Amino acid sequence: MEFAFASYDEFLEEYKIYRLDECRKCKGRCELVENDITCIIENRSLHFNTLLVLRCKKCGAIYLPEYSKQMINYAYKTAVKKNQIIGVFHSKEYKKKFDYCKDTDFDYDYKDYYNIPGLRYDDEHSVEGFLTPVYFEKGALVYFLAVPEYEVQIFSDSYGYFAHKDSSGMYQYDWNVPFGFNTNGKLVMWLGDISYMDDKTRAILKGFNVSSDHLLIDSEFYQAQMKCIFSEPITEYKILLNKKTFIANINEKYSIDISHLTDECQQQEKKVKRPVVYSETEVTEVINAYDKILIEGFDVSKMKELYEVMYSSNERDKSYTSWKSIKLIEAILNKLAISIHNMDIASVMSPLYVLHDYRNLLDHLLSIDKISEKKEHIINTLGVQNFDDQKTIYNEEIKRLNILFNYLAILSR
Numbered sequence: 001m002e003f004a005f006a007s008y009d010e011f012l013e014e015y016k017i018y019r020l021d022e023c024r025k026c027k028g029r030c031e032l033v034e035n036d037i038t039c040i041i042e043n044r045s046l047h048f049n050t051l052l053v054l055r056c057k058k059c060g061a062i063y064l065p066e067y068s069k070q071m072i073n074y075a076y077k078t079a080v081k082k083n084q085i086i087g088v089f090h091s092k093e094y095k096k097k098f099d100y101c102k103d104t105d106f107d108y109d110y111k112d113y114y115n116i117p118g119l120r121y122d123d124e125h126s127v128e129g130f131l132t133p134v135y136f137e138k139g140a141l142v143y144f145l146a147v148p149e150y151e152v153q154i155f156s157d158s159y160g161y162f163a164h165k166d167s168s169g170m171y172q173y174d175w176n177v178p179f180g181f182n183t184n185g186k187l188v189m190w191l192g193d194i195s196y197m198d199d200k201t202r203a204i205l206k207g208f209n210v211s212s213d214h215l216l217i218d219s220e221f222y223q224a225q226m227k228c229i230f231s232e233p234i235t236e237y238k239i240l241l242n243k244k245t246f247i248a249n250i251n252e253k254y255s256i257d258i259s260h261l262t263d264e265c266q267q268q269e270k271k272v273k274r275p276v277v278y279s280e281t282e283v284t285e286v287i288n289a290y291d292k293i294l295i296e297g298f299d300v301s302k303m304k305e306l307y308e309v310m311y312s313s314n315e316r317d318k319s320y321t322s323w324k325s326i327k328l329i330e331a332i333l334n335k336l337a338i339s340i341h342n343m344d345i346a347s348v349m350s351p352l353y354v355l356h357d358y359r360n361l362l363d364h365l366l367s368i369d370k371i372s373e374k375k376e377h378i379i380n381t382l383g384v385q386n387f388d389d390q391k392t393i394y395n396e397e398i399k400r401l402n403i404l405f406n407y408l409a410i411l412s413r
């Protein structure tokens with residue numbers, strides 16, 4: 001790729017323009033990528049074997065980001081000083097380190113901080129480098145998901161938070177930082193946020209640290225963090241988002257579409273909202289909508305197909321062909337969670353059985369004995385004293401559904 005400027009002044013004109021993450025030509029999103037760049041200024045030809053540029057993902061247009069222009073400017077001045085017409089510049093091994101996490105030597109690229117639009121124009125933090133992206137293998141999240149003192153919550157396809165619970169019980173968290181996934185499946189967190197973590201967590205994270213691939217802009221994480229276009233949805237809605245993410249992940253990984261009755265699910269989603277007075281009718285309506293979406297909203301035959309892909313013929317349960325949604329989800333989760341040794345599958349799966357009990361309660365032909373039996377089962381499962389305490393039942397059920405679908409969304413990645 002070649003950039004030609006008739007004069008140094010013309011280059012300075014370009015230097016003044018701050019290139020944004022949005023393509024000026026087609027409004028597509030640009031990502032930072034390494035490119036072989038020749039920059040001609042007047043009669044001097046400056047060649048960079050790897051220079052970071054902003055490339056539009058839609059139309060391919062290439063723009064020079066701020067720090068790369070600074071490098072070109074420096075190279076031009078050097079060429080003038082040395083009276084060179086042709087200059088060749090190789091990327092140096094120099095790795096600038098910011099004043100964050102000095103004790104843990106995280107691998108990151110300081111050039112990302114200076115080149116990715118917006119990151120260095122951060123008014124909130126006085127020490128330079130806070131919003132430097134640090135990249136990790138996604139396995140880090142799976143690791144922390146399995147340790148009870150941490151909380152990992154994903155609330156969209158690729159954006160969530162990672163927190164350490166406060167052991168003193170004074171606060172909810174010792175620290176709580178956002179994370180995202182880039183389009184390459186890498187986990188990303190800000191260097192400054194990582195500095196809030198305790199030494200032990202940082203040491204564990206270090207083991208998952210990988211070099212920057214510079215991809216960040218086309219992620220919900222960056223878009224939300226830079227533009228505040230996204231706020232954390234209420235738990236009720238998070239569950240629905242995570243169900244969709246789970247289905248999308250499975251489809252991408254196994255080419256099996258396990259969604260079912262999509263239109264019906266959309267209708268039911270309108271009924272999902274946080275109850276106001278927590279009457280039995282109000283709670284039952286929301287719970288029943290969840291039953292339609294989270295149990296009937298899965299295609300049983302497609303899930304059996306997935307089960308057969310995940311389990312070899314000698315691993316399969318003898319009676320799996322007669323299984324319905326819940327058993328199949330349980331088996332799928334079991335397989336996905338293979339690296340998590342201490343997961344209490346029965347407890348994680350329990351909210352789906354509660355949905356099932358609620359569904360039976362709505363069956364008007366049920367005898368009085370059966371009704372009290374179902375109610376008893378619901379309160380025992382959720383650890384609630386009394387069926388009349390609908391608010392506690394509801395909150396516990398939502399909390400557990402959130403845990404389950406959070407697992408499914410993260411582990412299926």
Ligand SMILES: [Zn+2]
Nearest residue numbers: 023026056059
């Ligand atoms: Zn474009």
